[in-house]
Amino acid sequence: MQHALYRSAKADPGRRFHALGDKIQRRDVLRRAWAMVRANNGAPGVDRTTLAGVEEYGIDRLLGELADELRQGKYRPLPARRVLIPKPGVRDERRPLSIPTVRDRIVQAARSVRIGVLRGRVGSLEHLLWYANINGLSLARATATARAWPGHGGGSW
Known part of the structure; x- marks a missing residue:
C-alpha cells in the first residue's frame, strides 16, 4: 500500500490525499507498525505491558482490537510514563524521557508508515x-x- 501511494504521489504532485486516516487501521499497516515497535525493543509504558507480554497476549488479537478502536473512533492514548535519564556528557544531571505504552507506540508507528508516503512529496x-x-x-x-x-x-x- 505504501509503495502504491508513493508512486501515485510522485506521478501526480497536485494530487490530494484526504482520507489517509483510514489506512492506519488496516491489518497490514498495523502489522508493519508492530514490526517497527518490536525492532525498537522499548521499555513498558504506564500500563507496564512489555513486548513479551503483548506476544503472550497475542499479536493478532491486540492488532485486531486496535484496528476496531481506530475504526470506531474509540482509540485514546494513555499518558506517557516519565522517567529521568542521565544527560549525555553532563555529570549528575538528568533529563525527562516520556515512554508511551506499547499500544500507543504501534499507533504512532502506523501513522509514521502512512506519513512516510508523503515524504516523497515534501x-x-x-x-x-x-x-x-x-x-x-x-x-x-x-x-x-x-x-x-x-x-x-x-x-x-
Whole structure:
C-alpha cells in the first residue's frame, strides 16, 4: 500500500490525499507498525505491558482490537510514563524521557508508515509539521502557506 501511494504521489504532485486516516487501521499497516515497535525493543509504558507480554497476549488479537478502536473512533492514548535519564556528557544531571505504552507506540508507528508516503512529496515533512504545530494550523493550511514562501516557487508540496 505504501509503495502504491508513493508512486501515485510522485506521478501526480497536485494530487490530494484526504482520507489517509483510514489506512492506519488496516491489518497490514498495523502489522508493519508492530514490526517497527518490536525492532525498537522499548521499555513498558504506564500500563507496564512489555513486548513479551503483548506476544503472550497475542499479536493478532491486540492488532485486531486496535484496528476496531481506530475504526470506531474509540482509540485514546494513555499518558506517557516519565522517567529521568542521565544527560549525555553532563555529570549528575538528568533529563525527562516520556515512554508511551506499547499500544500507543504501534499507533504512532502506523501513522509514521502512512506519513512516510508523503515524504516523497515534501522536502522536509518534519519542518512542515513543526510549522503547522507552532502556528496552530492544519497540515493543509501549512502546506498552502509554505507554497507561498519565497524561494519555494510552489515547491513539491
